[in-house]
Every structure is written in structure tokens, then in C-alpha cells.
Amino acid sequence: MAEVFPAGMVWLVGAGPGDPDLLTRKAERLLAAADVVFYDALVGPAILALAPDAEWISVGKRSGRHSKDQRTIDDLIVRAALAGRRVVRLKGGDPSIFGRSTEELAQCARHGVPVRICPGITAASAAAASAHTSLTLRGQARRLTLLTAHVRAGEPLDIDWDVLAQPEATLAIYMGRAAAPELARALIDAGRAPDTPVLVAVNVSLPDERLIRGRLDALPFLVRAIGRDDPTLLLIGEAVAHGPAQVRASVMQIC
Ligand SMILES: C[S@@+](CC[C@H](N)C(=O)[O-])C[C@H]1O[C@@H](n2cnc3c(N)ncnc32)[C@H](O)[C@@H]1O
Numbered sequence: 001m002a003e004v005f006p007a008g009m010v011w012l013v014g015a016g017p018g019d020p021d022l023l024t025r026k027a028e029r030l031l032a033a034a035d036v037v038f039y040d041a042l043v044g045p046a047i048l049a050l051a052p053d054a055e056w057i058s059v060g061k062r063s064g065r066h067s068k069d070q071r072t073i074d075d076l077i078v079r080a081a082l083a084g085r086r087v088v089r090l091k092g093g094d095p096s097i098f099g100r101s102t103e104e105l106a107q108c109a110r111h112g113v114p115v116r117i118c119p120g121i122t123a124a125s126a127a128a129a130s131a132h133t134s135l136t137l138r139g140q141a142r143r144l145t146l147l148t149a150h151v152r153a154g155e156p157l158d159i160d161w162d163v164l165a166q167p168e169a170t171l172a173i174y175m176g177r178a179a180a181p182e183l184a185r186a187l188i189d190a191g192r193a194p195d196t197p198v199l200v201a202v203n204v205s206l207p208d209e210r211l212i213r214g215r216l217d218a219l220p221f222l223v224r225a226i227g228r229d230d231p232t233l234l235l236i237g238e239a240v241a242h243g244p245a246q247v248r249a250s251v252m253q254i255c
Contacts, residue, residue, distance in 0.1 A: 001033045004116075010077055010087040010108050012095045014120015015039070018231075019205035020046045022121050030118060034088040036080050038073065042092035042231055044206065054088070070100055074107035081113040092231075094122040098148050098174050122146075123233045124172035127201035131211050131235075133243040135170050141239035143169040149183055150175035157182065165190035170237035177232040181220035187236070192216060197241035201233045202226055213240075 005011065011030050016022035023031075031037065031051040039048070041060025048056055059068045059076065068076070073089075080087045095101040095117055108115035124146060128135050135144050145164065149157060157179060164171055165187050176183055188194050194217035202210040208230075214222045216236060226232050 001029055005030060005033045005086050006114075007084045007086055008081050008113065010081050010089060010104075010113055010115040011118055012089045012091065012099075012101050012104060012115065013118040014094045014099075014122075015043045015047055015090050015092055016121040017093060017123050017126035017205040018042065018044050018047075018203070019126075020050060022126065022205055023047065023050075024118065024120065026118050027120065030088055031090070033086055035085040037088045037090050038077055038080075039090040040092050041067070043090050047090075051088075070103055074104055077104060078107050078111045078113055081108070082111065091120070092123075093126075094120045097122045097146060098150075123174065123201070123204055123231070124235065126204045127172075127199065127211075127233050127235060128240070130201065130204055130209060131199055131213075131240065131243055133199070133240050135172065135235070135239055137170075137239035137242065141168060141170045141237050144172065145169050146172045146174065148174045148176070149179040157186070159186070161186045161190035165192040167193065167196075167238070170235065170239045173234040173236065176234045177223050177226055177228075177230075180223040180234065183234070184216050184219035187216060192236075196236060197238060198222065199235040199240040200226070201235065202230050204231070204233065 013027045013030055028050060034051055034054045036055045036057060037051060038057050038059045059073045077087055077089055089104060091099045105115055124135060196216040198214050198216055198219055200212040200222045212222050
């Protein structure tokens with residue numbers, strides 16, 4: 001590990017969806033070797049326990065409430081590396097998916113700090129696994145689109161609804177809980193069938209995981225009782241209707 005993680009280096013590490021068993025072995029080794037770990041709000045205590053000797057610094061963001069802005073995070077990481085520390089920047093899921101890793105990579109490059117990425121399991125993969133379903137489906141769901149419905153306050157959702165309304169696409173919508181009513185309306189207006197299957201996955205892989213099944217026109221109701229701080233992924237499309245009957249019975253069904 002000393003070879004791949006010398007002093008003064010940064011690793012952007014994917015923490016997966018929350019369950020420490022879903023970390024990669026490499027992520028676990030990097031955490032064990034780190035001097036300092038800058039971590040997101042969605043990284044839970046079970047993962048923090050894996051590196052008790054490192055200094056843990058929360059730079060978390062939740063539901064638009066940022067504990068530190070992105071430029072401050074970029075600077076903190078670089079300064080720690082320039083001080084000769086082994087730095088892990090631990091991010092929920094996979095760093096390359098709505099993880100702002102590009103800014104952190106660029107800041108490291110500007111200062112000549114060596115940086116590498118350790119991928120993680122993204123929320124969409126983990127949600128499909130928990131629901132015993134697939135994100136693609138031969139002949140029916142040939143395309144998987146990952147999108148975010150998070151925009152800055154006051155900005156409209158700038159999305160090509162006609163493309164997303166095509167029936168062969170599975171949509172995995174990150175940060176989409178608050179915009180769910182608008183999303184459902186826009187997709188149906190653009191031609192997506194109102195009875196398109198939907199899976200709302202909350203706190204995936206964590207002890208308080210909830211999987212809520214329903215249809216697109218019921219989406220505003222499906223998300224109504226979900227807390228503002230509960231990470232929520234929306235999966236929409238024919239593929240997510242499939243799964244063994246015994247599993248379907250164990251999740252909430254709202255139609
Ligand atoms: C800033 S994005 C980061 C995504 C992350 N990089 C990934 O690959 O999963 C945060 C969003 O990911 C989704 N998410 C992350 N972890 C989740 C979980 N355990 N359960 C449900 N959704 C999750 C939610 O939509 C949450 O608002």
C-alpha cells in the first residue's frame with residue numbers, strides 16, 4: 001500500500017451506498033493507510049469505524065445545506081497533501097457520479113498533487129440489488145440514464161423530457177425527491193405512460209432501507225413521507241417492475 005499511497009498523495013474513494021460490506025477491498029485498505037479522511041454526510045458511522053487512527057473531517061452536504069463549499073473542500077484536500085499527509089477524500093457511492101470529483105482532480109493537478117480514484121458502488125446499482133431487480137431488460141430497457149434533478153434554488157429543471165420519456169430507457173434519478181411531482185408530470189406530458197413502474201429507494205443498504213414500488217402517476221404520493229435528509233433514489237422504467245414475487249411482497253406497493 002505504501003507504493004500506491006505515498007505521503008502527500010490524494011485518493012478519491014467511493015464509499016458505496018452506506019453498508020460497509022459494500023466498500024471495495026481497496027477502499028478499505030486506503031482508509032486504513034490514510035492520515036486524514038475528508039468525508040461526505042452520506043458516509044455513515046460504520047464506515048468511519050474502519051479507520052479509527054485517521055483524522056476524520058466532515059465536509060458533508062445535505063439537501064442543499066452545505067457544511068463547506070466545494071472550493072473550500074478542494075483547498076483543504078490540497079493543503080493536507082502538500083503538508084505531506086496521506087489524504088482520502090471519501091465520497092458516497094461512486095466518485096464519478098454526481099460526486100464533483102472533477103473539481104477536486106483539477107485542484108490537485110493545479111498544485112502538482114498526485115491523485116487517483118478508487119471507484120465505488122453507485123446508489124442505482126445498490127438499489128437494484130436490494131430490490132432483486134435489474135436496471136436493464138433484454139428487449140425492453142436497452143438504455144440506462146443516470147440524471148440528477150437537483151438544481152440551484154430558483155433555476156428550472158433543464159432536461160430533454162422527450163428523450164427521457166422514451167419507453168426503452170430506465171431512469172435512475174439522483175437527488176430527485178423534492179422535484180418528484182414535477183418530474184412525474186413532465187415525463188407523462190412528454191409521453192411516458194402513467195403506469196410506468198417506479199421504485200423509490202430510500203437509505204439503500206442501510207438498516208433503515210425502504211423500497212417503495214408504484215407507478216409514475218403516483219410518484220408524488222410515493223415520496224410524500226420521505227424525510228428531507230433520507231437519501232432517495234428514483235428508478236423509473238419497465239425493468240424495475242421485475243423481481244421475484246417473494247421480494248415484491250416484502251416491499252411496499254402503492255398503485
Ligand atoms: C450527491 S449524489 C452522490 C451520488 C453518489 N456519488 C453515488 O454514486 O451514489 C447523492 C444522491 O445519491 C443518492 N443516494 C446516495 N446514497 C444513497 C442511498 N444509500 N440510498 C438512496 N439513494 C442514495 C440520493 O439520490 C442522494 O441524494
